[in-house]
Amino acid sequence: MRRVAVVGAGLTRFMRRAQESGTELSWLAASQALESCGLGLKDVDGVIVGSAPDAFDGVHMKGEYLAPGIGGWGRPVTRPYAGGGTGVLVPIHAWFHVASGLFDVCLVVAEEKMSTCHPHPQGAFVTIFDNILERPLEPNLIWIFALEMQRYMQTYGITKEEIALVSVKNKRNALDHPSAQVAEEITVKDVMESEVMVSPVNRLDVSPVSDGAAAIVLVSEDVARRLTDKPVWLDGVGWNLDTAYWTNRDLAYPAYVERAARMAYKMAGITEPRKQINIVEPYDPFSYKELHHLEGLLLADKGGAPKLTADGVTQRNGDMPVCPSGGLLGVGNPIAAAGLMKVAEIFWQLRGEAGRRQVPGQPKVGLAQAWGDLMQVGTVVVMRVD
């Protein structure tokens, strides 16, 4: 296998948009990513494109629909899919192509445009559950998250105030992000007093509906050495699926994230993740999910992530900065694009190019993770600078 590097990244603002189509958003991110590393479309061997369920955009065959915006015409294009985990699954698929020697330069684009979708994207969730055993209960997305959050809190004796600290941190971090949709200075009290969606989930525990796109450029080692003196190596990839039946999973612990992380750690030579990983971008569509995922990634003890948050360890200037971008809770959640935004954030942070968001101490190893599908998939990448 060849070593693979990220050499460029691009991102649109995350916001609700009435004007641009998803194809146009993809073009904005893709052209910015190529320009950032001095490449053009003529240099691209193949394209990997990601988007969460077609129903979120209300456009079926999204890969084909987005093709003009991603430089897809006349090239090999693949659209891998793992629901919300797609944003980190697309660089994994691009890694296959470059590591195997098939492509030297691979453009990776993820897009979502949810705000203008009719019927509402929630409509997609009516159809994802088992039509005999689960659909009669009429579950919706937030209903399932509320069950999981409740189970997590009950198993480890965690309070809602401890979980609310994640929203406070991420929305504050996002104040420094140029693409952020819902950056603000809030308090735990604000979270607790915001509208109850489905108890115990409040409005400020949830990421917003967003439109946006992200893109990165993956290249082989020899190309990376020619293009830049600051390649960011994609040294470990991992992904894992659990049962689609939420009644059959341990809702207090994301075992699938642990399995994905172990796969990526083994590939990247990470034996002591808490010591070796400097900076983390776990998936945080809901406040408790950041904590849940930190534990699944073996970066905190089971039930121990809230204490790390309360102690300031996960702040941007803490020992293990978590979601220094502002995450989905602060920057926004155009689903697949949000996952790839996390990969782009680790790329900028490891190169020291994150501007006002830059974590101190020159981090060398970072991790980005996404989660989703039927809330049972984990996707993980480990990135490193020399």
Add this chain to the structure above:
Amino acid sequence: MERRVWQDRGLKAAASMRNAEAQDAAAFKLRSGFPAKIR
């Protein structure tokens, strides 16, 4: 009659989309110093 109903719904949906975009765009304007390249 039916056409009128759909036209009304379409106009309302378009107005709602424009409002959402305007709200988010206003939030960006409140925070200064962003690179002009990011759209």
